[in-house]
Amino acid sequence: MVVGIVVVGFLITHILPGDPVDVLVGDFPAPPEYVAQVRHEFGLDAPLATQLWLYVANLAQGNLGFSFVNRQPVLSLILQRAGATLLLMVPALMLASILGVMIAVRAARRAGGAMDSFLTGVSLVGYSIPVFWLAQILIVVFAVKLGWLPAQGMFSIRTPSSGLGVVGDYAKHWVLPGFCVTVYYLAVVARVARSSMLEMLHQDFVLTARAKGLSERAVLWKHVLRNSMIPVITVIGYNFGYSLTGAILTETVFAWPGLGSLFVTSIANRDYPVLAGIFLLAAVAVVLANLVTDLLYAAADPRVRIATPAIA
Amino acid sequence: MTRRRSPGRTFIRGLMRNATGVASALFIAFLVVVALFGPLLYAGDPLAISDNPMLRPGGGHLLGTDDLGRDVLAELIYGVRVSLFVGCVAAFAATVIGTLIGAIAGYVGGWVDTAIMRIAEFFQVMPTFILAVVIVALLGPGLLRVVAVIALLSWPQTARVARGEVLRVSRLDFVNGVRCLGVTEWRILFGEILPNAVGPVLALGTLIVGYAILLEASLSFLGLSSPDVVSWGRILGVGQRFLFSAWWLSVFPGLAIFSTVLAFNLLGDALGDILNPRRAQA
Numbered sequence: 001m002v003v004g005i006v007v008v009g010f011l012i013t014h015i016l017p018g019d020p021v022d023v024l025v026g027d028f029p030a031p032p033e034y035v036a037q038v039r040h041e042f043g044l045d046a047p048l049a050t051q052l053w054l055y056v057a058n059l060a061q062g063n064l065g066f067s068f069v070n071r072q073p074v075l076s077l078i079l080q081r082a083g084a085t086l087l088l089m090v091p092a093l094m095l096a097s098i099l100g101v102m103i104a105v106r107a108a109r110r111a112g113g114a115m116d117s118f119l120t121g122v123s124l125v126g127y128s129i130p131v132f133w134l135a136q137i138l139i140v141v142f143a144v145k146l147g148w149l150p151a152q153g154m155f156s157i158r159t160p161s162s163g164l165g166v167v168g169d170y171a172k173h174w175v176l177p178g179f180c181v182t183v184y185y186l187a188v189v190a191r192v193a194r195s196s197m198l199e200m201l202h203q204d205f206v207l208t209a210r211a212k213g214l215s216e217r218a219v220l221w222k223h224v225l226r227n228s229m230i231p232v233i234t235v236i237g238y239n240f241g242y243s244l245t246g247a248i249l250t251e252t253v254f255a256w257p258g259l260g261s262l263f264v265t266s267i268a269n270r271d272y273p274v275l276a277g278i279f280l281l282a283a284v285a286v287v288l289a290n291l292v293t294d295l296l297y298a299a300a301d302p303r304v305r306i307a308t309p310a311i312a
Numbered sequence: 313m314t315r316r317r318s319p320g321r322t323f324i325r326g327l328m329r330n331a332t333g334v335a336s337a338l339f340i341a342f343l344v345v346v347a348l349f350g351p352l353l354y355a356g357d358p359l360a361i362s363d364n365p366m367l368r369p370g371g372g373h374l375l376g377t378d379d380l381g382r383d384v385l386a387e388l389i390y391g392v393r394v395s396l397f398v399g400c401v402a403a404f405a406a407t408v409i410g411t412l413i414g415a416i417a418g419y420v421g422g423w424v425d426t427a428i429m430r431i432a433e434f435f436q437v438m439p440t441f442i443l444a445v446v447i448v449a450l451l452g453p454g455l456l457r458v459v460a461v462i463a464l465l466s467w468p469q470t471a472r473v474a475r476g477e478v479l480r481v482s483r484l485d486f487v488n489g490v491r492c493l494g495v496t497e498w499r500i501l502f503g504e505i506l507p508n509a510v511g512p513v514l515a516l517g518t519l520i521v522g523y524a525i526l527l528e529a530s531l532s533f534l535g536l537s538s539p540d541v542v543s544w545g546r547i548l549g550v551g552q553r554f555l556f557s558a559w560w561l562s563v564f565p566g567l568a569i570f571s572t573v574l575a576f577n578l579l580g581d582a583l584g585d586i587l588n589p590r591r592a593q594a
Contacts, residue, residue, distance in 0.1 A: 128574040133566030245441045267449040282439035
């Protein structure tokens with residue numbers, strides 16, 4: 001699976017038209033000898049198979065290639081930016097997962113009730129709203145009109161040097177982009193958790209639990225939720241796996257200095273190694289998240305530990 | 313013996329009982345009318361550059377003008393065409409491809425099934441949005457390219473659902489009955505099983521329309537659309553540059569994308585409730 005992703009990542013960036021040498025040389029008409037020299041310098045005149053082989057060999061040593069445009073190794077470029085993306089996404093995803101489950105439990109308590117309809121509606125809205133539009137509206141309202149929160153970047157230009165000041169500054173900058181990210185993932189988690197719990201509510205063991213005289217609270221949180229966790233874990237794992245993708249549009253609107261912004265600028269620059277590197281990282285993140293998800297299944301459901309994992 | 317109702321009538325009855333389904337279907341019908349006749353009813357030219365840039369909404373330009381003095385309302389009206397075209401064509405292509413592949417996988421089984429499902433799984437691990445952005449960025453903008461990319465990236469979902477449905481239907485008794493009549497396997501699959509399996513696939517297809525519209529808007533927002541095509545996402549991309557001075561360039565096109573995608577998602581949900589035999593029993 002991973003090998004396939006590596007090859008696809010390499011091929012899409014090399015086979016499709018669009019010559020990185022054009023960008024390197026610039027728009028100024030350059031003599032063909034110079035173009036050939038640049039091409040040779042970066043190994044772009046070698047046969048495709050050779051380039052692929054070199055790429056894979058380097059990859060095995062942790063070398064993701066060299067960014068033509070930034071004149072810097074791709075790996076260090078990505079590592080520089082990864083921190084910011086994690087600081088944006090991880091708190092948002094955690095918040096979305098916890099709130100999403102809590103909302104779903106509330107909604108499932110009375111399916112079809114006012115709370116349920118309201119929450120289902122809210123989650124559908126979160127699901128359908130273009131995140132970059134939501135981001136723009138938040139900026140217009142809270143940054144431009146009200147002036148409460150900063151609209152761009154992760155830190156103020158005049159960053160306070162003390163530890164607590166930095167954290168406060170980051171938190172202030174996080175609110176708007178973090179909210180944007182949270183809304184979407186919250187919608188996804190709440191939707192899945194709600195429908196999973198509703199399916200479980202009709203099972204016999206719920207009747208048994210109620211017959212035992214357990215409070216509705218205990219029935220929902222301890223019995224129904226625990227048994228509905230598999231799809232919820234799946235969707236949360238999926239969210240974490242795809243968080244890099246989710247960051248692209250939000251980071252663009254808020255000029256958040258993470259991998260998403262790097263990705264968008266690399267497209268304009270036709271910076272193939274960076275594009276291939278980010279693609280690879282994103283795909284590996286998905287595979288890793290799937291692996292962790294599978295392990296969590298066993299933690300959530302004892303049956304998985306004994307039986308062969310045959311969960312569709 | 314109960315009288316058999318025609319599937320079409322049962323479907324319409326089911327839809328009528330679903331209020332949000334009806335409302336979203338009506339809204340989509342309205343969009344189709346705007347796409348077809350809007351340019352006749354509203355005289356503005358979406359690409360006509362005027363010497364009145366950045367006008368606030370109201371007056372001669374109901375929704376204001378953009379940085380090149382183009383009428384925002386006219387852009388929105390022409391933008392319906394692009395969004396509906398991309399959404400519907402991409403979803404149709406993904407549904408047809410996915411259904412065929414999924415049906416064959418489910419019906420033939422064995423290594424064909426394993427191979428096809430592995431490929432579908434591979435596509436699902438792919439970070440689709442990143443891949444779509446890279447492909448469109450490198451190939452250059454173009455509506456049909458966007459459609460092709462979206463279809464290419466969404467068929468596996470349809471294939472999975474179609475496969476599951478074909479597996480379910482092919483175990484039903486009537487299939488063996490038809491087989492006893494000497495009907496060929498291909499005709500059983502395409503003539504008997506598929507028509508009974510399309511419900512969930514259609515519901516998913518409607519959701520893919522919304523997804524495709526959102527993806528097209530995202531690509532245009534990032535500047536990956538040709539300048540001579542009026543797209544809602546592109547207006548939002550312009551609005552991004554003037555966030556601090558021209559809110560109307562963000563608010564209106566975004567509202568258009570949002571309401572359209574929401575309508576397709578609601579309709580898809582409603583169709584799922586009506587057409588999915590598993591959910592209908594519950």
